[in-house]
Amino acid sequence: NAGVTQTPKFRILKIGQSMTLQCTQDMNHNYMYWYRQDPGMGLKLIYYSVGAGITDKGEVPNGYNVSRSTTEDFPLRLELAAPSQTSVYFCASNSGIRGAEAFFGQGTRLTVV
């Protein structure tokens, strides 16, 4: 059971570079999410999607972009990386049924230097 798979697990970027964090799920979930986790801050929602072709901003969207061309995939794009984007990123999905639990990937640790 793969669940939610994120790649890469670790990445170091230089300031101004760009990259895409990949996320795929095999549970046929309509809802997918990107969170960032900073020490002592919990998880903050960056973007979310309720289905293919539909995305919306979360609490901290600045500096990021997303797309959702298929149900399975929800990549997160960082343009012009900044040190403030150093964080651990988690992708999650759920069925969208009210109160359903979210399933999380193992995270991507990103450092911007």
Add this chain to the structure above:
Amino acid sequence: AQSVTQPDIHITVSEGASLELRCNYSYGATPYLFWYVQSPGQGLQLLLKYFSGDTLVQGIKGFEAEFKRSQSSFNLRKPSVHWSDAAEYFCAVGASGANNLFFGTGTRLTVIP
């Protein structure tokens, strides 16, 4: 607006001792409440959840939580802690709509022999 407060940033307990992690929430309607655990370098795993009905819910790994509407609390408990329980614990409240999980800032649990 929904919010979750975990007042304890870090808790240290001895192996075999009992544990209680506090969680208070703010939500205008009947909440859906979750506890997740995050082991070092891992994603988040669901421990237990509350939707309705019995206010004492049982989860995996011997954990339980009690929903108290009058106190807006959903505290996590375990009667006897094992060294493998050392991790970070997150309380979350589920809201209606797609943006449906709000996380607390987490409580880090250290278990000493």
